[in-house]
Amino acid sequence: MKEIKDFKASVRAWLEANCPPSMRTPPPEGEMVLAGSRLTFSNPDQRLWFERMREQGWFAPDWPREYGGGGLDARQTRVLETELSRLKCRAPMFNLGIWMIGPVLLEFGSDEQKARHLPGMARGEVAWCQGFSEPGAGSDLAGLSCRAERDGDHYVVNGSKIWTSYADRSDWMYALVRTDMSAGKHAGISMLLIDMASAGVSTRPIELISGKSHFCQVFFDNVRVPVANLVGAEGDGWMLAKALLAHERRAMSKFGDNNVPGVDFLDLARRLVAEADPDSRAALADRVAACAMDEHAYKLTLERTHEAGGAGQDVSALVATFKYVHSEQNKTRYRTLTALAGTDALGWEGEGYSEELLKLARQWLNAYTYTVAGGTSEIQLNILARRVLGLPDSGG
Ligand SMILES: Cc1cc2nc3c(=O)[nH]c(=O)nc-3n(C[C@H](O)[C@H](O)[C@H](O)COP(=O)(O)OP(=O)(O)OC[C@H]3O[C@@H](n4cnc5c(N)ncnc54)[C@H](O)[C@@H]3O)c2cc1C
Known part of the structure; x- marks a missing residue:
């Protein structure tokens, strides 16, 4: 102690x-x-x-x-x-x-x-990107079709990945590829480490409606990857992907206000409530308080989970809820701020909007992306229903 x-x-x-x-x-x-x-x-x-x-x-x-x-x-x-x-x-x-x-x-x-x-x-000297999603495989990740065929000491990779964050600025990619076309959907998947400087790799930035984007589509055209870059054994890809997604969701559930560009929730909320019409002030303050209490409860739950985990208790069920709870709470906080600011929060650029409210509009939209990245909220709920609560599979 x-x-x-x-x-x-x-x-x-x-x-x-x-x-x-x-x-x-x-x-x-x-x-x-x-x-x-x-x-x-x-x-x-x-x-x-x-x-x-x-x-x-x-x-x-x-x-x-x-x-x-x-x-x-x-x-x-x-x-x-x-x-x-x-x-x-x-x-x-x-x-x-x-x-x-x-x-x-x-x-x-x-x-x-x-x-x-x-x-x-x-040491922060090498950038990695994640080659999981494909044009035809997002939530249904195991439906991926990017192929890696063995040729001596190499795999030859052909196909495409999409929504790959920062691919155009990355040195390496960890990718899920299909190494066995005849095995079942999950069993034929492997994980490869791919040098982004390899011949045949090309990236195309994807432009979004905001004009800015860190997304790329990546194309593999007969890319030769040494067999030594296979993680685990052939066919281990699905097991490795599940382990990796658990790390991704844990990392996302720790993203705090100090790590995302944005606004200070309580600071802005207090000011907006003070400026609001006196008749609606109490109702608005209630919404802010509910968000603050939820956030506080979440932090306490993180602490409790950490203590329980440290004491050897099984906390996997709790941990499985974090990404869903945190990203949805974040969305609610920004929705609350936007509601408080009213039409002033709808500005995107140009005259007449304060810098803070312009940030708010962007952050509000950005909050939605966290409920999609790393597996959507609906998919998180499906996982909780099946694996944690043991509910029957409805086929979805
Ligand atoms: C900010 C951000 C960063 C990302 N970075 C990367 C990255 O670096 N690398 C990478 O590989 N991918 C990345 N992605 C992609 C992300 O993993 C996918 O967008 C996500 O898995 C959803 O897949 P999809 O977009 O194909 O949507 P779809 O799977 O087509 O889903 C569309 C809608 O249908 C719902 N839905 C689908 N199936 C079910 C079901 N069975 N039950 C209930 N609802 C369902 C979904 O919840 C969603 O609302 C990123 C996404 C975002 C937003």
Whole structure:
């Protein structure tokens, strides 16, 4: 107990001394540092924060030191996360490698794959993208058709992936491919690590209605991938995908206000309620209070789950609810703010709108994307119904 208290005090002191004050505010839009070989920083504080956290090994605090991690145990990692959140520190970078494929390689990768890929991820030097969704396979991910056919020491990959976040800025992709056309839908899938610089890989950015997008479609035209880049065994892809999606959903359920460009919910809500028509003020305040209480209850549940998990209890059912609950709560908070601001919240650009309300409109739309990415809310409910509650399969 004393040890963890001392650890907490030392983390707090280190963060106070090393996190520049400007890195304790939500990042402005477009100011997120994306890990990778083409790292860019918007300002010196951002670089300093990145470099200091990297030297601590705190990009991947619970990974072993030999792979560039911080070597912290689960309780220490939780203390670090709590202190980062308490001080409202920004995530020093956006790194799908650490959040998703890294933990999968730690558990299922070969020694060679771990030694080759984990240190670069942990230092933020290599960007990874996720090649799961395809034009014909989203929620029904196991329906994917991108093929990898064995040819000596290589697989030859043909097909396409879609909605691949930051593919055009990524160095590597972890991809689900079909290696056995005759096996069942799930059994014929494998996971490959694909160098995005390989001959035959091309990416096309997808433009969205907002004019901005991090989405790409990726095409594979006879791309040769060494067999050594197969994760696990042939046919393990579905099992690995489920493990990876659990890491993805866990990472998403931890996204706090300090990590997404946006507005301070309570701050803006208080001001909007104060400016509202006196007749509707009480009703509006009720909605804000409900959101704040839900958020607080969620944080307490995270704490409780962590404690129970640390004490050896099975918390998998609770953990399975987090991504759904958190992304839906986030959506409700932005919907509440938009309702409070009324027609002023509908501005997209141009004169007559405050900077804050323009951010709100974007963030409100953005909140919907979290209920889709990593598996939609409907799919999360299906999973909870079947796997946690044991309800009969309705065939959906
Ligand atoms: C911000 C963001 C980032 C993303 N990044 C990536 C990425 O990096 N890599 C990647 O591979 N993919 C990525 N995706 C894609 C994402 O995984 C898919 O959009 C998602 O899985 C849904 O698939 P879909 O878009 O094909 O929708 P569909 O599967 O066509 O679903 C359409 C609608 O039907 C509903 N629905 C479908 N099936 C059922 C069912 N059985 N029961 C009830 N309702 C159902 C869905 O909930 C949804 O509302 C990203 C998506 C977003 C929004």
